[in-house]
Amino acid sequence: KQEVTQIPAALSVPEGENLVLNCSFTDSAIYNLQWFRQDPGKGLTSLLLIQSSQREQTSGRLNASLDKSSGRSTLYIAASQPGDSATYLCAVSILTGGGNKLTFGTGTQLKVEL
Amino acid sequence: DGGITQSPKYLFRKEGQNVTLSCEQNLNHDAMYWYRQDPGQGLRLIYYSQIVNDFQKGDIAEGYSVSREKKESFPLTVTSAQKNPTAFYLCASSRGLSNEQFFGPGTRLTVL
Numbered sequence: 001k002q003e004v005t006q007i008p009a010a011l012s013v014p015e016g017e018n019l020v021l022n023c024s025f026t027d028s029a030i031y032n033l034q035w036f037r038q039d040p041g042k043g044l045t046s047l048l049l050i051q052s053s054q055r056e057q058t059s060g061r062l063n064a065s066l067d068k069s070s071g072r073s074t075l076y077i078a079a080s081q082p083g084d085s086a087t088y089l090c091a092v093s094i095l096t097g098g099g100n101k102l103t104f105g106t107g108t109q110l111k112v113e114l
Numbered sequence: 115d116g117g118i119t120q121s122p123k124y125l126f127r128k129e130g131q132n133v134t135l136s137c138e139q140n141l142n143h144d145a146m147y148w149y150r151q152d153p154g155q156g157l158r159l160i161y162y163s164q165i166v167n168d169f170q171k172g173d174i175a176e177g178y179s180v181s182r183e184k185k186e187s188f189p190l191t192v193t194s195a196q197k198n199p200t201a202f203y204l205c206a207s208s209r210g211l212s213n214e215q216f217f218g219p220g221t222r223l224t225v226l
Contacts, residue, residue, distance in 0.1 A: 001128060004156065031212055032212070034206075034214060034215065036217075041202075041217050041220075041222070042220065043118075043217040043219040043220045044204065044217040045217070046217075048130075049214045084182055089157075091156075093212070095159075095212065101159060101162075102147075102157075102174070102215060103156070104156035104157040105156055106155060106156045106157065107156070
């Protein structure tokens with residue numbers, strides 16, 4: 001059974017700092033990995049999708065890497081801003097006989113302080 | 115604007131009642147999903163549908179039912195058989211099962 005772990009569970013940093021969020025998964029036979037952002041009481045916003053054949057994806061100040069063989073992904077946020085404060089979730093997908101299923105981590109709660 | 119809508123935003127239910135949560139998308143996506151989110155836990159898949167008139171159970175389907183009569187709509191019914199229904203429910207859709215998933219704003223269900 002696929003398990004996804006995110007460390008740390010919570011993180012507080014001063015504005016302007018570069019930071020890394022970690023995601024690990026137990027089954028390396030994934031189809032893709034997706035990073036999401038969730039604001040309190042809201043739905044999920046997709047940030048980046050990395051296919052299993054890719055090593056990284058970039059969008060603005062965000063960069064996500066994937067090392068499938070070691071079961072790890074990192075989300076790098078450059079020059080953090082207070083508006084980046086949210087919970088960040090990673091999810092991995094595997095193809096099964098019943099289709100593609102996402103397994104989520106429990107998230108990293110980020111607070112960027114002025 | 116294209117997107118996914120869920121209604122209502124907040125829902126209160128008495129024990130023993132069935133309630134239906136609405137999910138509509140205008141993204142022309144084939145696949146739709148229902149997840150449940152509880153504090154301190156990751157999202158868990160309840161049901162998903164690859165195409166109209168077809169759906170499969172996820173990891174925690176007991177006490178829930180769905181229908182997919184139209185491509186745009188995937189309503190979720192929380193039945194009285196669901197022992198602990200209080201949670202945040204999220205609907206998502208994707209172009210195909212292997213594609214990026216996009217989420218709605220969620221419905222918070224509270225059992226009184």
